[in-house]
Amino acid sequence: MHNSVEERTCKLCSSEAETHDHLFFQCRYSAQVWQTITGRACNHWPSLPWISLLEWTSTRFHRSKNMEDMIGPLLLASSVYHLWQERNSRIFQNNVKSVHTLSEEVHQQMRDLLSNADTRHGITEAIGNIWNISTIATGRRS
């Protein structure tokens, strides 16, 4: 079978060696997906190296119960998941999705997560607007 010592070429861009760093953070396919998603989500990432960004999101996630703070980490997790799925489906099924399609899937999964009954009461109007989710009326607004 394949030689495990030899580096594989990244399936997403077909030009660079596939490492995890490359696949998720440096690959131009992944970068385009990121740009599309964060652009749509109005998510302002701090300009940090990617590894620091991972740490940043996980500390925020653990420290906060605020839904707004969880969106970044959820977005990161969802994107990494979908990029990995895409990489596998290219290898095993020869199935290629465009940046647009993959970004749509991440966006949809985020909407599903955010509109889940357990999290929905934490959704502010601003978040609801960004993700196109109707917020639950609390009945407390005068």
Ligand SMILES: [Zn+2]
């Ligand atoms: Zn690549």
